Amino acid sequence: MNENDISVDQKPGHDEDDVDPENQMFSLSGNNENLELAIDSSHEIEIDHHGEMLTVGQEFPDVRSCRRALRDMAIAQHFEMQTIKSDKTRFTAKCSSEGCPWRVHAAKLPGVPTFTIRTIHESHTCGGINHLGHQQASVQWVATSVEQRLRENPNCKPKEILEEIHRVHGITLSYKQAWRGKERIMATMRGSFEEGYRLLPQYCDQVKRTNPGSIASVYGSPADDCFQRLFVSFQASIYGFLNACRPLLGLDRTYLKSKYLGTLLLATGFDGDGALFPLAFGIVDEESDENWMWFLCELHNLLETNTENMPRLTILSDRQKGIVEGVEQNSSQRPFTASA
């Protein structure tokens, strides 16, 4: 009977159950997967991650790829890493678990960006993580992990991302983490906001070409041609509103939170069941009386050009000054005959 056998009796618990001192093998169990970590006398660590082996002396093109490899390893092996030191020339991290001796140290080679693993300190005494999520599963890590999948199918939902990460890496993310990872990739795929604004005139042309009868116009500021207003109403919305909705029109707005802000103006009908039926939307640089009057004028033109027998419309709104004025101005020629 050796010392290890005695210690098992003295300290009954899960740690010893996972350790086989004979061949220095132990497993970190998490989510019912037993990922085995083999350690030989030269402190080489063999990990079950894309068939890679992390070894002392192993080189990485730069500090980023070195950190990524360690991050992947920590996630694959279900333990969390805590960075102790990280600068241009060194990277040291330890196992986050209190008292666990696992530690890695990497350093830059002189004259080149190459990073190399100098030491990997042995084994874990911790049992791995036993909570949801993973400290190393950052937004960027999630994004990189699902990039290929999102490029193939941009409609892939955050819930599916969650499931894939769980299946492949054995960790459970929150919905928000998956959503943020997806957003990051989508931003790189869709291009910049500036590019998006630049394409608006082309977008309007496409809407009108592919949906005949639709209205889509973008206006730039006369001074510098910067974006000022956008008005869109699809033909199907116009047809549905005039033929199957009550003579009611709700006007509302919501503030946009993307890089360039702005306000979304909405005109919404109500169908026979009382459900909301979108008629038109506008995007303006800011909510102002002038912009509301412009939006009402666009709506008036839309209705006028699409029906000969305009019903008396009741407008539902918060009676913002610009809305009331817009309704009054346009009601002299019909169709806005009342406001509420």
Ligand SMILES: [Zn+2]
């Ligand atoms: Zn540990």
